Every structure is written in structure tokens, then in C-alpha cells.
Amino acid sequence: MTPSFTTASRLLGRVVANEALSSSMIRLDLDLEAPTGFLPGQFCMVNLEGGSRMPLSRPLSILRTEGSRLSLLYKVVGHGTRLLSEAPVGAAVRVLSPLGRSFPERDDDRPRLLLAGGVGLPPLWSWFERYGRKGDLACFGGRDRDDVPWGLIPPGWRVSLDSAEGGAGPAGMFVGNVVALAESLLPDDAPAHHVLACGPVPLLRAAAVMAAQRGWNCEVSVEERMGCGYGVCRGCVVPRPAAAGWWTACQDGPILAAADVDWERFGLPAAEALAAYSDGPSCSAPAPEASA
């Protein structure tokens, strides 16, 4: 029995590999100063040490751990992840890991439906490695063949592509989003599945809709711009239904029950947020009276 190391540690370490697995996905392997562990769905905050240090660590999802080795999967989305992608082997890093709530472990015999989109793969990959069994349906969605980290996709997983044009990989792939793929494989009278989803907001929303229509349980891994990763800054808030305030993605999440998310407001672009919340979890101050 290996220790689980499921509460966070601040650990220093070095980059041992930082290699592209597909056109968008990069695997980052770190050798840390002490052994670490995680539960599937937990994440970590990563920063470079020294001159390339970022103002704030970036949240990355954990693929696996082995001893003091921590493996992460990410894609370049902004300045921080670009800096990270340029970190050479040997570069000094600092991580805070593991963080957040995990996907529930398997606690009944219902088959699981795993829906992973793009860089949302690690939590479901690691969940499947630990708890997956015959009868589960695992689906991964990529943009095109080159976007899929083929070497990482376990045997038996189904793959959907947004576009079947070009690239290297198997022929005859399902074209469409990953939820449409799952729908095509599960007849209306399919036994109740428990849905676990991680990926872009449209994927999560579609997974929530599918689960609700079929009366299935659904957990999603939510993302929001994160400041600290350990609950102190209140940056990464996720709206609760019925204007009941917020969850934080870093502490209450990242894994939340789909029914606990306000899908009308979750994941809105900044330009639409103020209007969307004008009657909701209010952003207005208690009406200030004239100051002296």
C-alpha cells in the first residue's frame, strides 16, 4: 500500500522532461525533493524558480505520480504556460501539490462514462488507470488526428475528432464532439452510467445536459482563472445554481456535481459576465451614501 499524499505540500524540484505528446499537448515530468501522490482529479500549482519565475503559479492537472516523480499534462494557453513550455531539462521548479477535490472513487457497480476533451485527459486517464473496468465507456475528443496523444490513449478508449482532415492516426474516426460520440454508442435504454467529465466548458455543459436527460449522476471538473490554488484569494469562483453564491474551483472543486453548477453563468467570457450577474450573486456594493 503506497501512501496517498492527498494533502498539499510545497515541493521544490527540477524538470526531467518537457515534451510534446501531440500538436497541443505537452507532458511535463518533474523530479521533486520528496515523494508525492494524488487522487484522480486533483491538480497542482507550478511555478519556475529563478529568473523565469511567473507572478503567479499556474494550475496544471496531474497525470500520475511515482515516488518523487510528478507527471503533468498541459497546453500553451497564455504567457505562463508558454514560459513553462520553454523550460529546459534541469530547470528549477516549485509545486504545490496535490490540491482540490478528486473524482469519486468507484463505489458501486454502475458503468462509468468518461468524457475527456483535449488537455482534460489526465484526471480521467488516472481515474481509469485506478478504477476502470470492463463495461465502462471512455471517450476522448481532440481537434484532429495530430491533436490526439495517441501513445497515451488506453486500449478500448473511443476517440472523436472535430475534424477528420489530415494528420497521422487511425482512419474512420468519429467526427463530432465527444458527447455526440458517447450518445451514438449508448442507446436510449442503456443502463444508468455515472458520468465523469473533464474538458472545455462546452463539453462539460453537454455532458451535464446528457446526464440530466437520462437521469444519470454526473461529475465535472471545472476550470476558472486561478490565483492561489489553495483557497486564500477567492479568485476562481464558480457560480452555484439559484444565485446561491460561489464555489471555488481550487477548494470546493475542481470536481463538482454537475447539478451544483449554474450552467447559465459558468464559464462566460469577461465581456458578458457583468450583464449576466446583474441580478445574480450581486457584484454591487451595499448602496454607499455620500461620504464626508
Add this chain to the structure above:
Amino acid sequence: MSNRYPWLTIDPAGPFNLGPRTFPGRVWTASGCFGYGLLGDDISAPGRADPFAGIGTVVTKTITAAPRTGNPPPRVWATEFGALNSIGLENMGVERFCDEVVPRLVERGIPFVASIAGTRPEEFGTLTRRLVVAAAAAPCWHGVELNLSCPNVARGGVDFGRDPLTVRACVEAARGETGDRVVLAKLTPNVASIAELARAAGEGGAHGLTAVNTLVGMDIDLRTGRPVLPRRRGGYSGGAILPVALAKVDEIVQETGLPVVGVGGVRTADDAAKFFAVGASAVQVGTAQMDDPFAAADVARALAAQ
């Protein structure tokens, strides 16, 4: 004294006096960057006790009279050199703070200063009075820091703290209630003369100034051409603002001689030493504390080792 900073005239690692209080250390955490001081004690690090070790004072997240739900997300945005935030003073309100947070801070013996914000000067007095009821018996409660400069609130925020007469009135209201606790006024750097604000706070009876709050900043998402924050502009912080904060602290010290707690971009002992060099009595670690829960503890530890 220090080998690395032989010119220092203070002990950067020892206790010090500010107004009526003796603080256990000169490295504090900044408001909004370490929550209510109740999170992080379960986070470990090899060779470290816990994230609170050596911290002189936790300045708790700003509280207001009524709870606030804050701004819609995204609320934080990291740029190349610093961080932008627009949290919108989300907080549980003074009643829950006094009922639920204060007893736990007291039980753990965590030295703290409560950051408070009001929409009228009198409110700073009301809030302080409520805190006195909850915490006057606790030696670890050192006082209040008046948040006069949070730039994120639609009304009341920056303009409130930009007016010297208002600043003075807020400080007077708090001072009227504090007894033997410290009153610090946290000042905005987004003004032509921060010394003028400092002087006004001093006239109101402030024991010291906290300088500086965030700079107003913004960033643009180049995919859309739109601001990255829903409220367009937010507070800019992190290593990038250290030279600005240092200049503001220097201006206050040179022109008023009042005690200053320096804040802005402190990540290392060297950064802290620069604030001590211009006369700051203590420093606060803000953005770096969000980046690393051991940031302030590490600064304190490094100062003690010099």
C-alpha cells in the same frame, strides 16, 4: 545584526513597537492574499514548520459591515510581470467574522490585524467597535487596517481614499473606538501626492500607514480585443510594482516621518530589506503569498538567518 545588510539600523527579525502595540515580527501577510488566516496550516514543506512560522501578523481579508458576494469571474489574471485582480471585496461580513473567524485565530494564537472597509467614515468606527467587542481580550489581535483604496468597488473605493479629508475622517472614526489597538490606514498609490494622504491620516490619529495598495491596471485579450476582467480595470500587483511601492514609502517617510508598513512586490528578504532601507517598520507579502503559501514565512526565515 545582519551581515548581508550591515547598514540596517533595526533588527529585521525581532519584535518591534508600532503605536501602542508590540508586534512579534516585521514580515506580515497582506490583506486579501492569505484569506482570513485560517487556511494553509495543513500544507507542509520539507524543512519547514508551517506557513505561519515567523509571520509577524496576518492582515485578514477585508471585511465590511454586510457580507459581499464580490465580482463575477474571471477575477484574477496573470500578466508577464505582475498580477491583476478584481475580487470585489467578497467577504463574510463583520458579524460572521467576529463569530467564526476571530475565535479560531485567537485559539491558534495567530497575530492578526483586521482589514476593514466602509462606505462612510462612521462605518470604520462601527466596524472597529464590533471588533473590540469580539477581540479586545485577545492579545494576538493587534488592530485594524483601513482599506481606503481598493480600486475594485464600483462606488466608495478609490475616490473615497483619494480625498484627504475623507481619509482623516475614517481614521478618526476608527481611532475613537480602538483603545490600545493599532490603527493603520492603507493608502492608494493612484494619486499625485501620497504624502498628503499620509499626513491627513496622521492628523486623524493613525499610528501608521500601509503603503501601497494595488495600482490600477488592465490587460486586453488579443483574441477578442476586450479587457480580460469584466470590470475592465483591476488592481495590479506583484514584483513589477516594487519600485513604485518603494518610492511611495520613501515619499511618505521623507515628507511625514510617520511609521509605514511597506507592501508591493515583496518576494524575498532582499525585497524586504529595501523597504527597511527607506524606513519602513515592517513589510507585507501579498501576491507572492498567493503564489506560495510559504512565501512570507520564507522571507521571515531568510531575514532571521542574515
